[in-house]
């Protein structure tokens with residue numbers, strides 16, 4: 001598993017990613033070049049802009065990468081069904 005994911009034709013090191021936008025960018029600016037792209041925030045206040053496909057790949061890569069590097073104890077599958085907390 002690679003620890004990079006391609007966004008905007010760049011290999012982005014996963015450890016530099018702070019967060020990934022859940023919704024596409026929209027600011028209403030007619031000049032905006034980022035409309036419909038997903039912001040991927042990096043350290044140092046940098047951002048790259050991902051297409052939906054690139055965003056999905058990034059999320060997947062982050063998922064796999066975190067599992068490999070730092071497996072959280074007992075955190076696998078969805079926690080809702082393990083909870084036993086039925087309402």
Ligand SMILES: [Zn+2]
Nearest residue numbers: 027029032034
């Ligand atoms: Zn904008």
